Amino acid sequence: MPLSEFALIDRYFRAVGVRADVRNGVGDDGAVLVPPPGEDLVAVVDTLVEGVHFPPASDPASIGHRALAVNLSDVAAMGATPAWALLALTLPRANESWLAAFARGFGDLARAHDVQLVGGDTTSGPLSITVQVLGFVPRGEALLRTGGRAGDSVFVTGTPGDAACGLSLLQGRESGRGSPPAMLEALRRRFLFPQPRSGIGVQLRGIASACIDVSDGLAGDLAKLAQAGGCGAEIDVALLPLSDALRACAGEDAAEQYALTGGEDYELCFTVPPARLGALRGWPCTAIGHLVEAPGVRLRRGHNVIEFSHSGFDHFGG
Ligand code: ADP
Ligand code: MG
Secondary structure, three states: OHHHHHHHHHOOOOOOHHHHHHEEOOOOOOOOOOOOEEEEEEEEEEEEOOOEEEEOOOOOOHHHHHHHHHHHHHHHOOEEEEEEEEEEEOOOOHHHHHHHHHHHHHHHHHHHHHOOOEEEEEOOOOOOEEEEEEEEEEEEOOOOOOHHOOOOEEEEEOOOOOHHHHHHOOOOOOOOOOOOHHHHHHHHHHHHHOOOHHHHHOOOOOOEEEEEEEHHHHHHHHHHHHHOOOOEEEHHHOEEEEEEHHHHHOOHHHHHHHHHOOOOOEEEEEEHHHHHHHHOOOOOOEEEEEOOOOEEEEEEEEOOEEEOOEEEEEEOOO
């Protein structure tokens, strides 16, 4: 017998995460939530569509994880602490094993970040998942894209490019031949189960002048951050923190390309004024360049300027 909508919600979504600041969660017409006094509310929403944001027939645990992770990454980029999530789920059919795995992927990440699922909507149609997350930040302290100024250093967390290479492996566009299987698996997992940088986002309050999460590729997202601050940026590609796995799988040149244009990393890219650089010692982030007055993003390798396009880059001068 097909699962009724009520039974489906009750079985898979009623008890995801538990927080004391939820007066009324899943089950009523609306959720009743108690925001902490004196804090600003931060609201984000993102949609994943099958075939657009993840390959058809992807692991449902990964879909559930990513649907929440992309939102937690946006919250982290605002310097905020996530609290509540809403889930609008459109499903072609109520397949129990798919739902169980999806709810596990979503729920494990929600519990790990102390997020409670407080409501949503369930409809039938082509597979699509929309998640909204609400979080808090002390009044006036949210990290905006607009605060970067020429002279600020540009940082990125983690090792960008891994997730895009992992997606290429999953889609057969990258063979991975000759690379250790454990490295290939690590790259695939970076796409399937990205870990949002919640801890660092919160710690960056009062230190970073601007912050963005890397969803569309480091170069493009940095361009957005720089433009929002009315400046440009310069990256030294020799400083890019490429993982050993990415280098082994893709080779040095393609590894740089993945890191600059690949997307799906959900790392944070942020800027720090010179006077506050000391605060970052020991953090899992790497300085890769500077904001500059002239608009646009330029690439250097040491002293050489590199011309950059989305299909590759050429050296022209030294
Ligand atoms: P209504 O018709 O009043 O919108 P629904 O039957 O759609 O109510 O939903 C019943 C309850 O279940 C509501 O509290 C809603 O927020 C919640 N809900 C529905 N779908 C989901 C879902 N996919 N995840 C979490 N909560 C859900
Ligand atoms: Mg409804």
